Amino acid sequence: MDEALLRDLSPQVLGVLVRRGADFAAAEDAVQEALAEAVRRWDGGTPDEPKAWLVTVAWRKFLDARRSASARVLREVAVHREPSPGPAEQADDTLLLLSRCCHPALSPASAISLTLRAVGGLTTAQIARAFLVPEATMAQRISRAKRTLAGERFEQPGDVRAVLRVLYLMFDQGFVNRGSTGDQGPGDTDLAAEAIRLTRQLAASVPRDPEAAGLLALMLLHHARRAARIDPSGQLVPLPLQDRSLWDTAMIAEGVDLLQHALASDLLGEYQVQAAIAALHDDAASADETDWPQILEWYDELARITPDNPVVELNRAVAVGHVDGPLAGLRLIEALDPGLPRRDAVAAYLHERAGNRAEAARLYVLAARSAPSIAENAHLLKQAARLNRTG
Template sequence: MDELIRTLAPQVLGALVRRGADFATAEDAVQEALVEAVRRWPDGAPDDPKAWLLRVAGRKLIDVQRSEAARRRREERVHDEPPPGPTEQSDDTLLLLSRCCHPALSPASAVALTLRAVGGLTTAQIARAFLVPEATMAQRISRAKRTLAGERFGTPGDVRAVLHVLYLIFNEGFTGEISLAGEAIRLTRQLAAAEPGDPEIAGLLALMLLHHARRDARYTADGQLVPLDEQDRTRWDTAMITEGVDVLQTALSRDRFGEYQAQAAIAALHDDAPVAAETDWPQILEWYDELARLTDNPVVALNRAVAVGQVDGPRAGLAALADVDPRLARWDAVAAHLHERAGDTERAIRHYTVAADRATSSAERTHLIMQAARLRTG
């Protein structure tokens, strides 16, 4: 029952938004309909639960509209409109996602609103996932709703903005009771089902699957970070890797290339190697060159420097790194790795130490400190 309601809630909210309802008012109406569903469905859902929720939420919405004299005209239009037709059975996932990812919102606000409205998470769950007080997260979501007040969306907006927000959610990974990586995959699956012909949506889904397949090997039992080249690859999820490769191959066959497909191709090459020493670095470097032509993202240039170091040697990697902004996160970690491979231990120690000071997680910080200590003890 809980999973059914969580799946249907964003679809019903999207349908109300498509009709022209104010976002915040529509969400309140959907929440009231869900409460009614929990009360009335103790022995099972009706034959068409989505239509039931849409009908009840629509009534709640009309009740609110009737109570507001300033909205009398719109209330009359909603009240007089014909019964829902076949289009009400359409999936409004993309419409709702594009509204939550409106360019007027900051990335943090878009992520929070997406998790609340489309993901079905409570404000408390989102707050715990981002390690902020619930009141802070509630204010962030409320501000996002106010920003969208009065905005009308008859058709979906920029799907690239939606993909960016989903990618941000995925990169938060796993925090506490909520796996944001898993939630991002779930939402991207919905988006891919709503827009099956978009290869970049499929590319992002493939990228998430290929990275998430390694989740069980990323940390030791006591929480220490395990680098990719040291992971126990027998712990990788081979079924998820197979699915990711299949999704990627289908996307690439459409011959509409994009950056998420390129990133997924790189992830697939890492996942394909049975041991780290057999990684096809020359092909990975070719994909990074292609990715660099598609985007000027400095993180791409940083990762490309690692690939150059693997293919042409650490000195060549350091030369490529010299063109990357040293203020970028992980720059010092990459510099430390390349200097260590080049035999410059003192510089490697200095960069590992700086990287540890700039680390954004305790696991990463501990790993970098241990690398510096390892070199100091020889």
């Protein structure tokens, strides 16, 4: 039994049922029943058209469930003829299914969980481990998400931007939390890698959307540094101190190529701009060779595209600090909400560059209290201790 094949086909079959008008929860139940039947019947060999086989069985399971619900439902489905597998079933339903999972009525956490379950083909246990929550908690979250979508009909894909946003959040959560509790064990889910896989599928289904390619490029350009981001002891290594020989140059090249093709469309979006900034960091042979003036130009463009975005303004302050001096960067930070995540950490960094070591140490300790991961908390406290020792 090829478990990898079943995992790959599961979301494809689910997408077919959703496109035919099946309710999301009922469609997933039907697909799970079809997969269970495949496990029982494919021991003798996989059929020539495994996807068509699963679609046929899953659709029958779905219709059987509807017929058993009530006589009224029986009259409704009696007019349906089961479509025979063929060219129509080869349509890419990735965007349709992602649109359903990323419905605006769902919270980001629920949208990510449902996407991993329905499109990623992961088990509830795997998703729970990725979110560091009990399996029962994750099962309830996914069930609530399905109930929220009950009765919704998605004949056409929804807003691609909403899908991109969920995939970006999924990647960010996986990238930030990777290493925060030690290396992942066998069977654990790498959220960042899964986000990249799903974004590849999405980019292939909307080849003329430069922002989908831009997001994929952004993920790859960050993911390429991952081996250098956490040291063997589990400590976070900031970008300037990373061993750049550990960076994945092939992944960087792919990201840059995707970005160049996206920028050629002349339809600039926020993910393309962020990818351009990441590419400039990846292109530098050392931290001292980073092209901060060009990075600042891209942050100016990002601020234009996403006005009143405090996170963008915070990151732009770092670039300003490198180009115009740390005091100029600190003046920009003063205008930002004191409760903004990472504000204290950035202020500490700029104060240290300005020579204000005592204030930098104080801010590093303050930033550690709201750090999003164990690794980042330890890193910030380590910076404070270093300054206090040498101050």
